[in-house]
Amino acid sequence: xxxxxxxxxxxxxxxxxxxxxxxxxxxxxxxxxxxxxxxxxxxxxxxxxxxxxxxxxxxxxxxxxxxxxxxxxxxxxxxxxxxxxxxxxxxxxxxxxxxxxxxxxxxxxxxxxxxxxxxxxxxxxxxxxxxxxxxxxxxxxxxxxxxxxxxxxxxxxxxxxxxxxxxxxxxxxxxxxxxxxxxxxxxxxxxxxxxxxxxxxxxxxxxxxxxxxxxxxxxxxxxxxxxxxxxxxxxxxxxxxxxxxxxxxxxxxxxxxxxxxxxxxxxxxxxxxxxxxxxxxxxxxxxxxxxxxxxxxxxxxxxxxxxxxxxxxxxxxxxxxxxxxxxxxxxxxxxxxxxxxxxx
Numbered sequence: 001x002x003x004x005x006x007x008x009x010x011x012x013x014x015x016x017x018x019x020x021x022x023x024x025x026x027x028x029x030x031x032x033x034x035x036x037x038x039x040x041x042x043x044x045x046x047x048x049x050x051x052x053x054x055x056x057x058x059x060x061x062x063x064x065x066x067x068x069x070x071x072x073x074x075x076x077x078x079x080x081x082x083x084x085x086x087x088x089x090x091x092x093x094x095x096x097x098x099x100x101x102x103x104x105x106x107x108x109x110x111x112x113x114x115x116x117x118x119x120x121x122x123x124x125x126x127x128x129x130x131x132x133x134x135x136x137x138x139x140x141x142x143x144x145x146x147x148x149x150x151x152x153x154x155x156x157x158x159x160x161x162x163x164x165x166x167x168x169x170x171x172x173x174x175x176x177x178x179x180x181x182x183x184x185x186x187x188x189x190x191x192x193x194x195x196x197x198x199x200x201x202x203x204x205x206x207x208x209x210x211x212x213x214x215x216x217x218x219x220x221x222x223x224x225x226x227x228x229x230x231x232x233x234x235x236x237x238x239x240x241x242x243x244x245x246x247x248x249x250x251x252x253x254x255x256x257x258x259x260x261x262x263x264x265x266x267x268x269x270x271x272x273x274x275x276x277x278x279x280x281x282x283x284x285x286x287x288x289x290x291x292x293x294x295x296x297x298x299x300x301x302x303x304x305x306x307x308x309x310x311x312x313x314x315x316x317x318x319x320x321x322x323x324x325x326x327x328x329x330x331x332x333x334x335x336x337x338x339x340x341x342x343x344x
Contacts, residue, residue, distance in 0.1 A: 007049050008049075010053070011054075011057070013054065016041045016052075019042070021088075022052070029043075029044050039054040046239070063112050068116055069115055070115075071115070072119065074118065076118060080105070088105040088106060091112060092112075099121065099124075099125055131257050132257050132261040134235040136260060136264055136291070137238060137263045141227065141231030142231075148171065148274060151220065152278070155279065158277045161316070163273050164206060168216075168220075169207050170270055171214075171274060172203075172214050172223065176230070177230075177262075178227070178267070179233060181262050182230070183198065184249065184259060185241045185245065186237065190246065190248070192247070192248050199211060231263070235260075237259075242256075252332035258334060265296060268284050268292070269314045269316060271284075272311065289307045301322060312325065
């Protein structure tokens with residue numbers, strides 16, 4: 001047996017005040033049990049939470065341990081400016097003209113921390129592909145659920161785009177896909193030759209084969225809650241599974257990033273099907289579509305509207321200069337495995 005880090009604990013003179021600052025930095029909530037004047041404040045970050053404990057002794061020297069933070073929806077420099085506006089101070093600028101480097105800031109009580117380049121900036125600097133992440137799964141699912149929540153309640157039995165399923169069945173299938181990808185990463189030794197053996201079966205002849213169904217008595221809001229819950233499950237598994245883990249998928253033994261990409265593409269294209277059936281407009285972020293194409297459809301045409309290319313790659317639309325796909329599949333294998341296979 002081993003131990004895990006439960007809290008990262010920081011001594012301070014105002015636990016609630018400093019906890020409030022860091023809650024804004026990290027976009028994480030303060031514990032509901034903590035109030036102004038309390039001797040402790042807990043910022044509930046994923047993984048190890050950050051606990052601020054009030055002490056009498058003032059900070060006297062440079063921290064021997066500090067936090068490195070990386071923005072995920074803005075650049076390093078934009079994040080530095082945001083944090084300065086929240087009350088941080090710049091104590092060391094190690095940013096280089098070529099875009100590399102970091103900035104050292106101090107929180108309102110003088111505790112040093114560093115702001116690094118975002119993942120997108122790192123990929124651009126290195127000339128590498130920006131990977132799909134757990135945050136991408138969360139973003140895709142939340143965008144989809146927010147859109148679908150606007151649908152009229154009486155449209156859910158309409159056919160979903162070009163599919164043979166109703167909109168209700170398609171949303172149910174989407175939640176089941178997200179669940180299925182999550183559980184493939186769950187066993188201590190994930191299977192390499194078969195699915196984790198849940199029982200999948202249709203609710204009616206011709207319907208999707210699911211292991212997860214929504215309670216129809218809960219209505220569309222309940223249905224969307226099951227989709228969001230399955231998305232959260234997949235995001236959690238992607239975030240906590242070692243990158244080197246491999247597990248079975250019918251389109252190629254894959255890794256956590258691959259299952260994240262599968263979850264994202266299922267969410268994007270099935271929301272397209274649902275939007276057609278429900279009378280909604282759906283246009284996901286082009287950058288997200290581009291990363292999905294790079295991971296699962298590396299032979300897809302470069303350039304152009306990346307959402308249009310993804311719809312073409314999944315057989316849902318025409319693309320000028322390319323024959324419409326009547327049969328398609330992605331390659332779920334890690335790109336290095338695809339390259340090795342092609343070379344061999």
